Amino acid sequence: MLISTDKPAELPAARVLLRFLLRLAILILFATFGSVGFGRSLAALLWMTTILCAALALLRRERVFVANLNHWDEMIGYTAFYCAVAALIQPPGN
Secondary structure (H helix, E strand, O other): OOOOOOOOOOOOHHHHHHHHHHHHHHHHHHHHOOOOOHHHHHHHHHHHHHHHHHHHHHHOOOOOOOOOOOHHHHHHHHHHHHHHHHHHHOOOOO
């Protein structure tokens, strides 16, 4: 199988934002039913989604720091949400 060297199709920013928000809503829904608690479940799911976005960006050979939104930007967004959730679920005094 030959790998195409063509530039990957760029999606409009609105579609990437919609994909981001839809994925985030699904993660929140799944975290609601987590057996280890909402915060810890959401943190784990956000971390896995961060890794997934990085893998997809590498597979699609998307460039970092371009004018349009892509999987790298989604990865940064999920990482920011992960850091916020991790800070909120951390017990006081730690």
